[in-house]
Amino acid sequence: MAALEHLDLSRNNLSGKIPSSTLPPDLGRYSMLEVFQVASNYRLIGQLPQHLGDNGKLIRVVASDNNLSGQLPKSLGNCNNLIFLNVQNNRFSRNIPSGLWTLLNMGSLLLSNNSFIGELLERLSRNLSQLEISHNRIYRKREQVLDLTWELTSFQRLNFTESDILSRLIDNNVIGSGGSRKVYRVAINPSGEIVAVKKTWNKKKVEQKLEKEFLAEVKILSSIRHSNIVKLLCCISSTNNSKLLVYEYLENRSLDLWLHRKSSRASTISGSVQHVVLDWPKRFQIAVGAARGLSYTHDDCSPPIVHRDVKSSNILL
CATH class of the missing domain: 3.30.200.20 (Phosphorylase Kinase; domain 1)
Known part of the structure; x- marks a missing residue:
């Protein structure tokens, strides 16, 4: 069997504990697991498997709205690809693994409505855009308070x-x-x-x-x-x-990209986009489209809008 990458057991009325055999210590066919979701199984109890993050490949973990308890797996603090962690509305306790605060790619860390203890670390991931820690026992220095x-x-x-x-x-x-x-x-x-x-x-x-x-x-x-x-x-x-x-x-990106044939950037654009050919009929069509947009802002908007930076890099195809 191919290695499992995406495991979603959310909203299935599951009950009892998550068996440790779900993610065996040697990981086996779970060694490529990137997404682990068990949200909204209100009778699910016990802990998350402590070796959940051992493979280091997890990107998304969602275990919100359950009846889980205990400590978050310390192994999650070593998952450098983890961008989204949601364990809200459970009974988790003890300290939050310190590594979670500083994971390079962490974007959303949702921990509210649990019984976590400890302090909010001063150094947070620079990519962290969403932080929810309300209704826990975490104390924060006044200068550290973040409203996210x-x-x-x-x-x-x-x-x-x-x-x-x-x-x-x-x-x-x-x-x-x-x-x-x-x-x-x-x-x-x-x-x-x-x-x-x-x-x-x-x-x-x-x-x-x-x-x-x-x-x-x-x-x-x-x-x-x-x-x-x-x-x-x-x-x-x-x-x-x-x-x-x-x-x-707009998948084709900017006119500037195609006019100047910046191949290193064009090569990153997927699929049929790479087959765009700017022949003269196509260039005429682009020019007319840009003119219509400018005409609308100048003549049909009240008050009129002046763009002030019309250039090929700001014309999208």
């Missing part, structure tokens, strides 16, 4: 939540960066639907400038409905001054 409560404001009908976005903001998904911004390519569901996420964060010298630019971008793009202008789907903001804009994703 996120608020989502939608401008289109959505089929994802803020958790779907936040848990995937990792370095492997970055497709562009500069200054105080990063742009991520994020798969939001198992069917492979993609969105583009622009993340900004404030630095003291540019805080007011970034805040002004962010609010202006949201105000303008949320009101635009035009086939030649990329759709702003929602914005997600936090009181810790991290802000996210979620756009529709």
Whole structure:
């Protein structure tokens, strides 16, 4: 049998303990396990297998809304690929494995409504976007208190939540960066639907400038409905001054990429995208589309919108 990569037993009315034989110490065919989910089995008791993270390949662990107890497996603190851990609404206790706070790719750490004890470490993963530790016995120094409560404001009908976005903001998904911004390519569901996420964060010298630019971008793009202008789907903001804009994703990327044939970047674009040929009819079609978008913002918006940075890298195909 091929090695198991994805184990999802959520919402199955399971009861009793998770047998240690589910994940034997030698791991065997579980040596490639990346996803472990047992959420919403309210009669599930006992502990998570202490060797759950021994293979070091786990990406996602969801064991929320059960009746589990004991200590979290220390082995999870060694899973450098782990980006999402949700054990909310259980009876876990004792100290949280120290390695969890600083895992390089950890994006969401959801531990609320348990009986954990100890202190919140001062050094946290720089990718941590979502932290829930309420209703535990964790004490925090005043200067360490972090408010990572996120608020989502939608401008289109959505089929994802803020958790779907936040848990995937990792370095492997970055497709562009500069200054105080990063742009991520994020798969939001198992069917492979993609969105583009622009993340900004404030630095003291540019805080007011970034805040002004962010609010202006949201105000303008949320009101635009035009086939030649990329759709702003929602914005997600936090009181810790991290802000996210979620756009529709255009797989062909920018016109600049194809005009200048940047092969090293083009080669990373998957599938049929690599077969794009910019012949003259195609270039004319792109030019007309860009002109229609600009005409709409200049003549049909009230008040008119001036882009101020029209260039090939800002024209998406």
